Amino acid sequence: MDGAAILERVRARFGPGVVDAHDHRGDHTAIVARDALLSVLVWCRDEPALAFDMLTDLTAVDYLQYPGREDGPRFEVVYHLYSVPHNHRLRVKVRVEEDDAVVPSAVALWPIANWFEREVWDMFGVRFEGHPDPRRLLMYEEFVGHPLRKDYPIDRRQPLIGPGT
């Protein structure tokens, strides 16, 4: 199914749950409300005509310094879905505010979300509600802050704390 038709179906199914959609450079993208996120993802995975059985990637973007979006919701969590049987792709995004940076976890849908969500928590400080193992992935536990946030200075130094100190 081509991207426009997929977006059409998602819109028809979820109505106001889909906040916005675009196909910039041919990447079809649905921006969904946080309340609708899990039901959109479940439906995308289980609807036979879509069958997005692979969560290719899950990441986030911090829009703190993006021109024109300084006041909007700070984070976008980005899901890249791929369907092995149908060979089509969809990007699903959800926007979250800084003071309420929580997104429902998709670990129950795709086990790979476990590590991807741990990485997003580690790098951006976006929490995933219902995550079974919410530890950092790449940084060490004693690390303070979330390095991929735009207000985290790249030259900040932190002491390396070994185990047992």
Next chain:
Amino acid sequence: MAEPTQREFVLGEGTGGGGQNLLIGLGPSHPAMHGIIRITAELDGETFVRADVEIGYLHRAFEKDCEVGGWNNAIPYTDRLNYVSPLINNFGYCAAVEKLLGIEVTERCKYIRTIMAEISRVCDHLTCVGATAMELGAFTAFLYMIKAREYLWELVEDVTGARLTISYGRVGGVKADLPDGLAGKARHAFKETREVLDEVHRLLTGNRIFVDRMVGVGALTREETIAYAITGPMLRAVGVPYDVRRAQPYDVYDRLEWVIPTQRDGDNYARYLVRMAEMEQSMRIVEQALAMIPGGPINVDSAGRAIDPAAYVDRGKQGKTEGLLLVPITLSPNLEGQQRAELARVNVGDKRVVLPPKANTYGSIEGLMNHFMLIMEGHGIRPPQGEAYVPVEGANGELGFYVVSDGSDRPYRVRCRPPCLPPMAALHRMIEGEMVADLIPTFGSVNMIGGELDR
């Protein structure tokens, strides 16, 4: 319950009430880990009951570093993602930025990217299979395969000038054209590689020790492989013929004849067979591409106009200085104004993507300014606001770059989707219930590359 004897307690031995699971840490620098990870494992005797894989020891802020330099500054960092096949990373990143800019590279460049990416893929598979065999005791196979890789790395060196930190890709093209005589050298290298593959096949494929250690070990089901988003040889080893080169063709893969090797069992042996078969396919691709490669320019500017390669590097800079001594200097045609019309394109304000020919940079103020505008901080390539995701088939699976531009000269966000992160996330599923010694071939077949896993 009876108190366990000391022997039962320490070694986890014994039967009945005295049994107790043993918690051990493997790594971060265990000799069997050819990358730096740590596995905290709960063992029942010699069997993994539970395993927790901990990564991040090679984290060096790749994604954060990309945000502080220009778009082209990220290219050397991408070399260090998968350091066995860095060319594929280069081209993947460049393709993502080109998609943001909305430009398409020239025909010749597409062929060059295909050829170089496939040579890298063979190098990667050779390293992976060779290392796995070595860890199982087959040191000969490792030496043979590294010998074959040496021939291929010589090709890479001929083209890029480096063996590993190649930085050969450029947004809008590649650094330089292919050298003369590459096809002949590739023929020779492939002949040697095929001989090695043939030898390794005879050494390993039916080898009792190798087969015993690989068959049925580290297996994943088809459903679980997909649910863990595992791609590449490991997905093809469970019988899913998914390959980005075929599913969403880029460069010139759709014009060449090749097949996607698959297996059914999803164990380490199946992964080994897939990799062995893929090397032959990659060499087929390179041979066809070398026969079909057209002439013509390799770089385009941001408007998609081709730039003449002959203008790129002048003879003296290539080191071809013989016969140049005492030759009267001829003025560049630029200085006589013959190319003024063309140079109008490269004046300040024209947001070109690729650096101007060096002769222009040194020979005319316009060229110098163009160079300046691309190199100096605050200038450079400026893709329009937006986002793009581009997958390419890395040696370990789908390598994706998700780039976000805010319209400035620096990437707002560069996300690399590393192909070996999903199999590492599923590693505990592959080793639980198996013996400690089975970790070695399984870890080898996952082909963990710390550079891209930890970024």
